[in-house]
Amino acid sequence: MSVSAAQVKELRERTGLGMMECKQALTETGGDMEAAADLLRKRAGAKVEKKSGRTAAEGVIGLSLSADRKLGAIAEVNCETDFVAKGDNFSEFANAVAAAAATGDPADADALNALSIDGGDTVAKAREALVMKQGENVGVRRFVRYGAGQGHIGAYVHSTRKIGVLVELDGGDDVLAKDIAMHVAASRPEYLSKDEVPAAAIEKEKQIYAEQALASGKPQEIVDKMVAGRVNKFVNEITLLGQPFVKDSDITIEKLLKQASAKVLRFSRYEVGEGVEKKKEDFAAEVMAQVKGK
Numbered sequence: 001m002s003v004s005a006a007q008v009k010e011l012r013e014r015t016g017l018g019m020m021e022c023k024q025a026l027t028e029t030g031g032d033m034e035a036a037a038d039l040l041r042k043r044a045g046a047k048v049e050k051k052s053g054r055t056a057a058e059g060v061i062g063l064s065l066s067a068d069r070k071l072g073a074i075a076e077v078n079c080e081t082d083f084v085a086k087g088d089n090f091s092e093f094a095n096a097v098a099a100a101a102a103t104g105d106p107a108d109a110d111a112l113n114a115l116s117i118d119g120g121d122t123v124a125k126a127r128e129a130l131v132m133k134q135g136e137n138v139g140v141r142r143f144v145r146y147g148a149g150q151g152h153i154g155a156y157v158h159s160t161r162k163i164g165v166l167v168e169l170d171g172g173d174d175v176l177a178k179d180i181a182m183h184v185a186a187s188r189p190e191y192l193s194k195d196e197v198p199a200a201a202i203e204k205e206k207q208i209y210a211e212q213a214l215a216s217g218k219p220q221e222i223v224d225k226m227v228a229g230r231v232n233k234f235v236n237e238i239t240l241l242g243q244p245f246v247k248d249s250d251i252t253i254e255k256l257l258k259q260a261s262a263k264v265l266r267f268s269r270y271e272v273g274e275g276v277e278k279k280k281e282d283f284a285a286e287v288m289a290q291v292k293g294k
Contacts, residue, residue: 062094
């Protein structure tokens, strides 16, 4: 049977797939729109399986923040190339995943994948459709959700969409909460305060600095003061409260918060691809192998 251009257009809008794929599916199903959509979904599943083993270390950070700044979530969604990551469809999917995480409050990634997006397909089904459309492996790697009581949720996603931050603030206001989130994005604090820094990490730094100071031949009391100063500097560099504020280096985050009678309860910073082992390509070896294989 012949398939009309209107039918192909409708199926393309529903699935986001190419014209020829939609036309072929409609032809095979005798023009049945639902059957054609199901057929394309089945084929998408096969493609997803083939691509699932490929490294996906590019991507974006999706963000969802309620209007009252009481509920927020960020999610890292990965793909294989930066080209796909920069597409509008990919960014929209990442934001939809974050929104599902915020409103659904899933316990883990499996629970998140089972949630629906705006009352439609589940996150898992939407991901499969995106894999088929983009031709790349796509994965929802991680997410974090904050719900505030009397405080504020500060959120920030850098313009490149590669870095995202959530901050929960007790006291202060929305402007301060966002400023702190931007600071976390720029300064990469590992801990909130000195109390959170592992004792083993501090002791390791002490030993290193002590050996360096002793080598200078200075008296022990001078060495102790040097080590204490270096350790204090180390702690300030890796803790949010000890860092100088990015907008005013003359004041630390701790002092900034005290001035506003505010306190940071927690923060999370995501950077796309951190901790993911990227496959190293040896194109010269690949070409040589192809030449030898001919």
